[in-house]
Amino acid sequence: MTPKISFRDVVKTYELKDTTFTALDHVSLDVADREFLTVVGPSGCGKSTLLSMAAGLLEPSAGQVLVDDAPVTGPGPDRGVIFQQYALFPWLTVRHNVEFGLRIASTPAPERRERAERAIELVGLGDFADALPKTLSGGMKQRCAIARAYAVNPQVMLMDEPFGALDALTRVQLQDQLLTTWSQEQRTVMFITHDVDEAVCLASRRVVVMAARPGRVHAVIDVDLPYPRTEDVRLSPEFTRIRNEVWHAVYHQNLTTTAA
Numbered sequence: 001m002t003p004k005i006s007f008r009d010v011v012k013t014y015e016l017k018d019t020t021f022t023a024l025d026h027v028s029l030d031v032a033d034r035e036f037l038t039v040v041g042p043s044g045c046g047k048s049t050l051l052s053m054a055a056g057l058l059e060p061s062a063g064q065v066l067v068d069d070a071p072v073t074g075p076g077p078d079r080g081v082i083f084q085q086y087a088l089f090p091w092l093t094v095r096h097n098v099e100f101g102l103r104i105a106s107t108p109a110p111e112r113r114e115r116a117e118r119a120i121e122l123v124g125l126g127d128f129a130d131a132l133p134k135t136l137s138g139g140m141k142q143r144c145a146i147a148r149a150y151a152v153n154p155q156v157m158l159m160d161e162p163f164g165a166l167d168a169l170t171r172v173q174l175q176d177q178l179l180t181t182w183s184q185e186q187r188t189v190m191f192i193t194h195d196v197d198e199a200v201c202l203a204s205r206r207v208v209v210m211a212a213r214p215g216r217v218h219a220v221i222d223v224d225l226p227y228p229r230t231e232d233v234r235l236s237p238e239f240t241r242i243r244n245e246v247w248h249a250v251y252h253q254n255l256t257t258t259a260a
């Protein structure tokens with residue numbers, strides 16, 4: 001089956017003052033249709049660079065990034081992008097922030113309202129649709145940013161540390177909600193995080209562990225955990241086993257490389 005997203009031998013270099021810096025070094029990776037793929041790795045290993053290429057915000061220096069077998073040439077409504085920063089318009093209400101992407105896509109007003117309403121309900125912000133961002137907590141702002149991406153109904157969600165700035169409890173709540181939505185809508189998700197537990201809990205089949213200097217895929221670790229990913233699953237011996245494997249691959253990269 002054709003992968004939804006395909007990174008083929010991708011290289012990204014930056015020309016610095018007197019040297020060429022390799023941010024990504026021959027990365028090949030396929031994300032299957034409807035997969036929820038998580039990516040972890042140390043700071044600077046190129047996670048955001050990889051995601052930005054799938055989003056069409058950055059071009060590879062060599063190699064190819066394909067979505068549905070077609071080279072990515074720029075951003076598109078088939079791919080929703082969510083960053084750690086909420087990036088909401090402070091002067092617009094939740095509803096108008098969520099409708100914004102649909103306005104740009106010239107979606108007719110009644111459909112726009114209906115889709116925004118649905119996305120807002122989906123992320124649990126129904127009671128705050130007319131609130132301004134400054135009156136919302138960090139978690140609620142991030143829910144709003146997620147609703148805005150959902151409203152456009154992209155087939156692919158590209159999420160770069162979306163819960164990174166949130167407290168542990170809000171983070172777990174948003175993880176649960178994201179998994180529920182994913183199970184209902186079955187989008188393809190590529191999700192970057194620094195948090196090993198988050199990576200394991202959210203991954204449908206695999207966690208990709210990257211290494212730095214140069215940025216590359218270090219290990220791909222299989223995840224075969226049942227749904228729903230309840231507290232029992234998060235506390236199960238199998239979860240702990242996978243978590244330890246990912247942890248080891250992230251934090252003892254030199255040892256695992258030597259051992260391999």
Ligand SMILES: Nc1ncnc2c1ncn2[C@@H]1O[C@H](COP(=O)(O)OP(=O)(O)OP(=O)(O)O)[C@@H](O)[C@H]1O
Pocket residue numbers: 014021023041042043044045046047048049050215
């Ligand atoms: N415009 C640029 N010019 C030069 N180097 C860059 C540029 N953008 C990114 N880099 C370098 O490329 C490498 C990968 O950056 P990237 O942001 O993708 O890493 P990351 O894994 O997402 O890091 P973090 O987890 O800290 O967000 C880093 O070493 C970074 O300094």
